[in-house]
Amino acid sequence: MGSSVAAMGMVSDSKFHVLAVDDSVIDRKLIEKLLKTSSYQVTTVDSGSKALEFLGYDPGNSSIPSVSSNHHHHHQEVDVNLVITDYCMPEMTGYDLLKKIKGSTALRNIPVVIMSSENVPARINRCLEEGAEEFFLKPVQLSDVNRLRPHMLKTKLKCDKPERTTEDQPDSSQSQALEQQQQREQEQSRPLLQQIPTSLQDQDQIQSVPLLPTPPQEQEQLQLLPPTPPQQSNNNKRKAMEDGLSPDRTRPRYNGITTMV
Secondary structure (H helix, E strand, O other): OHHHHHHHHHHHHHOOEEEEEOOOHHHHHHHHHHHHHOOOEEEEEOOHHHHHHHHOOOOOOOOOOOOOHHHOOOOOOOOOOEEEEEOOOOOOOHHHHHHHHHOOOOOOOOOEEEEEOOOOHHHHHHHHHHOOOEEEEOOOOHHHHHOOHHHHHHHHHHHHOOOOOOOOOOOHHHHHHHHHHHHHHHHHHHHHHHHHHHHHHHHHHHHHOOOOOOOHHHHHHHHHOOOOOOOOOHHHHHHHHHHHOOHHHOOOOOOOOOOOO
């Protein structure tokens, strides 16, 4: 059971392909051995220009990788998951190689690790600011190589993530239909809102109707009524009104006058 789990782990790691760049034969052999010990596929070159050629870098059109089967013997598409390069190399330094890779839209997602036998903080910071994932001091140890896997795994997950198709994108017709439905609901609610000021206008018209004049005789009788104290209840007020008025005058009638309701 344990051997099968280990075999699965080796198969998983063997899917990672590392491109090692170093002009020193000894250092190149050492890093190749360490990478193969960790079950990585390894390709080694001795210059930055050969590394760019292997990656299919096209300075005229960097957005389209031109990696072909002519660069290796297995006649299959090359998929590089990480580049590890020496800093001090003739013609093109590791820093220059890093800048070209990160400046290419087709290659910028490939993790780059820099190696150097000189511990120069300014050099290290410059490489990290340019986009390097790690900076190893030579001689590279197996513990350093073990730190490469998370960077390759993170990049591989991004590459394996399916692209969003047009089916996943929201349909513009659906959004337009939703907007039209909202507009219809707003239009339906407008008549209800318009009825409110109309009712207010009706109330104003009702209040503006002139009151019917009170006959002089009724005014005199009303003036003869004794004043009602403020502390009397409503019943007392009504009783006083009934005592001061005759039964015939409790509900006055007006002849020839039409009252509009």
